[in-house]
Amino acid sequence: MESQDLRSAGLKVTGPRLKMLELLENTHGRHLTAEAIYRQLIEAGEEIGLATVYRVLTQFEAAGLVTRHHFEGGQAVFELERGPHHDHIVCIRCGRVEEFYDEAIEKRQRAIAEKLGFKLHDHTLTLYGECSRPGCQRQNSES
Amino acid sequence: MESQDLRSAGLKVTGPRLKMLELLENTHGRHLTAEAIYRQLIEAGEEIGLATVYRVLTQFEAAGLVTRHHFEGGQAVFELERGPHHDHIVCIRCGRVEEFYDEAIEKRQRAIAEKLGFKLHDHTLTLYGECSRPGCQRQNSES
C-alpha cells in the first residue's frame, strides 16, 4: 500500500500525497510536469495547490520515490521510481518518452569516469528523435 | 578572424557580439552561464545588457556557433562549438566540466534508437561525479 511508502519516507500520510502517488502510479510510463499533475488532480475534483505539488514532488525526490528530469523545454518532468535505472528517448514531435537500459553504455561510462579521475555518482542520458507512431503529431499538454 | 564567423552566420559585426565571441574563445574548456558572460563583460568595462547577452547567445546557438546545455541547476550554460561532438562529465563539488567522446557509446545509441523505431536527431549525455583535483572545493560563481 502507498501509505507505507510515505511512512517509510518519514512523511505523514495526507490526502494530497496519496493522490499524487496514485496518479503517478496509474500514469504508467508517463512523465508528468508539476503543472500537469496539478491540473489532473484539480480536474478530478481534488483540492490541492500548485505549491503543494512542487513541495511534495521535491520531498518525493529526496526520498527517492520519484526522479526529476530536465528534458528540453523549461519544465521539469517527474517519473515514479519503479525499479532499476534506465535512460530515456524522447520524441521531438509528440513528446512521447520511452525508456531503455544498455549495459554496454553503462560500462563505458564507468570506464570513462575512472579514466578522467572522477568518482561517478550519477548520469543522465537522453536521446532525442522522431518516433514512428501512427498518431505521432505535435502535442503539448496533458489532458 | 571572428568577424567572419559572424558574417557567415548572417549577423552584423557589432561590439557586443565580438566581445562575446572573444570571451567564449578565451574561456577554453569553460562553460558559461549567460549571467557569467554578462558579469565578466561588465567588469571588463564593456557596456552591454543582459538581454543582449541572451539574445546573442540564442542567435549564436541558431547559427551553430555555440551549444546550450542544461546541466543540473536552473541556469543554462553555453559553450563555444569548437569541432566535433562530445559529451560532458561535471564535478558535483567544484563544477568543473570535462569533455569526452566515446565511439562505443555513440554506436550503441544509434542502435538503440533504431531498435525503438526512432530516427535519432540528437542526444545529451552528462556524467556527474567528484573530480580528484587538489583544489576541488565547492564554488559557485565565475569571477
Add this chain to the structure above:
DNA sequence: ATGTATGCAAAACATTTGCACCTGG
C-alpha cells in the same frame, strides 16, 4: 495537543519581449 502539511498570494529566478534609440554597411 502539537508539529507538519496545506493553500494562497507574493517572491524569486531565469529568460524573453516591447520599445525608443543607436549603428553598421
Add this chain to the structure above:
DNA sequence: CCAGGTGCAAATGTTTTGCATACAT
C-alpha cells in the same frame, strides 16, 4: 539612410517561500 542591433524596463513562465489555517498522529 535604414534594417537590424542594443539597453532598459517590463512581462513571462516556472518554481519557491512566507504565513495563517487545517490536519495527522
